[in-house]
Amino acid sequence: MVFGGSWVAGYLVKRVLQSMLVILGVVTLMFLVLRLSGDPVALLLGMEATPEQVEQVRRNMGFDRGIHVQYLSFLTSLARGDFGRSIRFNSPTLSMVLERLPASLELAFVSSVLATVVAVPLGVVAAVKRNSLLDNISMFLSLLGQSVPTFWLGIMAILFFSVKLKIFPTSGSGSVKHLILPTLSLAAYSMARIARLTRSAMLDVLGQDYLRTARAKGLTERVVIYRHALLNASIPIVTVVAFMFATVMGGAIVTEVVFAWPGVGRLLVEAVHNRDYPLAQTCVFFIAIFVTAVNLVADIVYMAIDPRIRLGE
Amino acid sequence: MKGPIGVGTGLRSVQARRLRESRNLASLGRRVWRSRGGLIGGSIVIVALCAAAIGPYLLPVDPIEVDLGNRLAPPFWQAQGSAVHPLGTDHLGRDVLARLLHGSRISMMVGLVTVVVAGSLGVSLGLVSGYFGGTLDAVIMRAADVQQAFPFLALAITVVAVLGPSTRNIIIILGVGGWVLFARVTRAEVLRAREEVYVEAAGSIGASNVRIVVRHIMPNIASPIIVLASFAFSLMVVSESALSFIGLGVQPPTPSWGSMLYDARNYLEAAWWLPSFPGLAIMFLVLGVNIFGDWLRDYLDPRMRVL
Numbered sequence: 062m063v064f065g066g067s068w069v070a071g072y073l074v075k076r077v078l079q080s081m082l083v084i085l086g087v088v089t090l091m092f093l094v095l096r097l098s099g100d101p102v103a104l105l106l107g108m109e110a111t112p113e114q115v116e117q118v119r120r121n122m123g124f125d126r127g128i129h130v131q132y133l134s135f136l137t138s139l140a141r142g143d144f145g146r147s148i149r150f151n152s153p154t155l156s157m158v159l160e161r162l163p164a165s166l167e168l169a170f171v172s173s174v175l176a177t178v179v180a181v182p183l184g185v186v187a188a189v190k191r192n193s194l195l196d197n198i199s200m201f202l203s204l205l206g207q208s209v210p211t212f213w214l215g216i217m218a219i220l221f222f223s224v225k226l227k228i229f230p231t232s233g234s235g236s237v238k239h240l241i242l243p244t245l246s247l248a249a250y251s252m253a254r255i256a257r258l259t260r261s262a263m264l265d266v267l268g269q270d271y272l273r274t275a276r277a278k279g280l281t282e283r284v285v286i287y288r289h290a291l292l293n294a295s296i297p298i299v300t301v302v303a304f305m306f307a308t309v310m311g312g313a314i315v316t317e318v319v320f321a322w323p324g325v326g327r328l329l330v331e332a333v334h335n336r337d338y339p340l341a342q343t344c345v346f347f348i349a350i351f352v353t354a355v356n357l358v359a360d361i362v363y364m365a366i367d368p369r370i371r372l373g374e
Numbered sequence: 375m376k377g378p379i380g381v382g383t384g385l386r387s388v389q390a391r392r393l394r395e396s397r398n399l400a401s402l403g404r405r406v407w408r409s410r411g412g413l414i415g416g417s418i419v420i421v422a423l424c425a426a427a428i429g430p431y432l433l434p435v436d437p438i439e440v441d442l443g444n445r446l447a448p449p450f451w452q453a454q455g456s457a458v459h460p461l462g463t464d465h466l467g468r469d470v471l472a473r474l475l476h477g478s479r480i481s482m483m484v485g486l487v488t489v490v491v492a493g494s495l496g497v498s499l500g501l502v503s504g505y506f507g508g509t510l511d512a513v514i515m516r517a518a519d520v521q522q523a524f525p526f527l528a529l530a531i532t533v534v535a536v537l538g539p540s541t542r543n544i545i546i547i548l549g550v551g552g553w554v555l556f557a558r559v560t561r562a563e564v565l566r567a568r569e570e571v572y573v574e575a576a577g578s579i580g581a582s583n584v585r586i587v588v589r590h591i592m593p594n595i596a597s598p599i600i601v602l603a604s605f606a607f608s609l610m611v612v613s614e615s616a617l618s619f620i621g622l623g624v625q626p627p628t629p630s631w632g633s634m635l636y637d638a639r640n641y642l643e644a645a646w647w648l649p650s651f652p653g654l655a656i657m658f659l660v661l662g663v664n665i666f667g668d669w670l671r672d673y674l675d676p677r678m679r680v681l
Contacts, residue, residue: 079519086520097536204668208661210612212619213635213653216642220650224643231642311525315616329528330620333535341535349523356523 072364080357087349091342092135096128105148105338144346145339147332154343158325162347164234165317165324169309169351172244176251176309177302181291184259188267189286199256206253212315215246219319232321243320247312251305258301262294269293295366303359307352314348392674393597411669418662426482429475437476438627441467446645462647464637470647473629474655480630481656484545485611489603491549492610496556497599503557504564505587515561518554526551526609527616539622541630548610555609559602563595570594597674604667608660615656631656 102119103110110118119125123134138145144155180203187196222242223231229242266272267290275289276282314326321327329344331337406412430437444467448455455462461470503514521529530547537543567573568591576586617623618632619639626633631652638648 082516083519083523086516087523090520091532094533094536097533204664205657205661208608208664209657210615210653210660212616213649213656216635216639216649217653220642220646224646307522307525311527314525314527314531315620318620329531330622333531333622336535338535341532345524345528345532348525348528352525353523 069364073361076357076360080353083353084350087346087353088136088139089132091346092132095338095342144343147337147340149332149335149337149340154340157340158328158343158347161323161325161328164322165310165313165326166351167240168243168247168313168317168322168324169306171240172248172313173251173302173306173309175244176248176255176305179248180252180255181259181298184256185263185286185291187256188260188263191264196260200260203253203256206249207257209249211247211250211312212319214249215243215316215319218242218246234322239320243316243322246319247309247316250312251309254305255298255301259294259298262297263290266290266294292366296363299359299362299366303355306355310348310352393593405673406669409669409673411665412673415662415664415666415669418658419666422478422482422659422662425475426478429478430472433472433475435469435472437468437472437629439468443467446641446648448645449647461651462645464634464645464648465641470634470651473634474631474651477629477631477634477652478655478659480541480624480628481611481614481632481659484541484548484614484624484630485607487545488549488552488610488614489606491545492552492606493556493599493603495550496553497560499553500557500560501564501587501591504561505568505583505591511561514557518557521551521554527613530613530617531620531622534617534622539617539625541624541628544614544617544623548613552606552610555602555606556599559598560595563598564591567591567594601667601671601674604663604670608663608667611656611660611663615652 102115102122102124105122106115106118123131142155144153144158146152147154147157150157183199187193187199190196219231219242222229229238233239271293272285272289275285280289313324314329316322317324317326318330325344325347329341329348332340332344406416441463444459444463445465447459447463447467449462449470450457450460459469459471461474463469464473499514503511524532529551530544533547533551534543537547572594573586573590576590581590614623614630615632615635618630619635621636624630624633626637634652635649638645638652641648
């Protein structure tokens, strides 16, 4: 770290700039998607609008101007924090989304952490005890976990634990009991992916010479596996964990609907059903910001664990 | 794979040989038969394909015919169930088994068409990006970065918001949106293949760029793309069901596994079979495709990692 100090700073600045470029791209894509339908005003107003209303809105929102002018004014209003108003609720979309954001982040964080904490040790043990009963069972379960649609697992969990056994509430949020079923059903898929990848990354590493050296030095098996092997297998593991975080944000949209969880995902689906495009746009914007931030963090973690990246080789 | 060049080319030739072999159906069949994963996964896929192809003829029941006198009938093994509706009926008295069989056609059709669309787009862009490099490569890859900032489903939902929900729009959205997967893998493979001696040799005897890409690079990068296509199919089937489940995909009364789950959401307490069977069908198909895909990857491309 000491020798690579200025390089590290340069790398960080470069990555942050790249992320900002991605955000600009995200904003541009949102701008373009609204124009896919041809006439954004018809979309924003719905079928019942009179021609006078359409003309009024067209002028108010500046749709009569050139597309580059519209794009620039779109960018400047976003920069000022003006994300537009919800068509249905007529309140600023920004505050509506920010209000729902904590619930979504809670769900995403708890299930991602849960998945990682369970799956990484499971993958390590499966690799170390290759072809054992534990390995076979956990790999079969993870194949199954990868094949079950997340939202359907949630429905089945409600059917079994809430409707039949009446242990957990069917929907809503607010207590730990409310959190358990959505988190578990959301974590299952990530858990499966992370466990499988950890296993295969560990298998790649386990046959390497430096592990034989570490054992020859007289290190305990525990230190050999968790310090030497796992650390060297960690780059692909960090990649898949970061990727699963993003996937969880996507899966959470439908899971939030299943459990009536008051997050951004459910807000997004409701907005789309109400043809409330400005609200949907703001929801997706924040989901994209979150994913970009996770990717940035993953890159910084790579740098911390891999000296080759840190030293700029 | 960072290894000596010899190792890389060795594996390449294994891949190329196996890909050639796999065109011979009899020998591919023997390989599948001998392997556990290939056999189990392959059988599930074939059963699912048969169900979609001939199921509706074996069970000539109209999947959208409403019979309000016969609502929410349970499966045959329960007390009020009957053999007329083996898997029961839904809230409008429609036969669940008939809807499952017809739904399998929609789900698989959406899966296949979207993979073909996403594959053609992604492979073309990946080839251009990887082979020519430069500004075009930078533009395509930055576009891929931007798109991957959205979870796949979030982007699909936003576009549905503009285009409106329908089976056709779902195919367009999932198909166009899936290009990134294929473009990234294709590009990485092209970058690797471009350095190989056979490409240089073809170039030095005056083969055109088009000829090098089509005749020399494409056959050598086909294996990972075929494997990816099998996993992309699973992803598309699940995405379609998720979109249909939130009412933004296949629209009623057309049965798809996702739209059946959408219909079932208000009857969890009254009729357990309504949410259970369509989900089991999705799981069965996706599990089969995933097991087969795993086997295919091990068979065609031993150096690829579980992702």
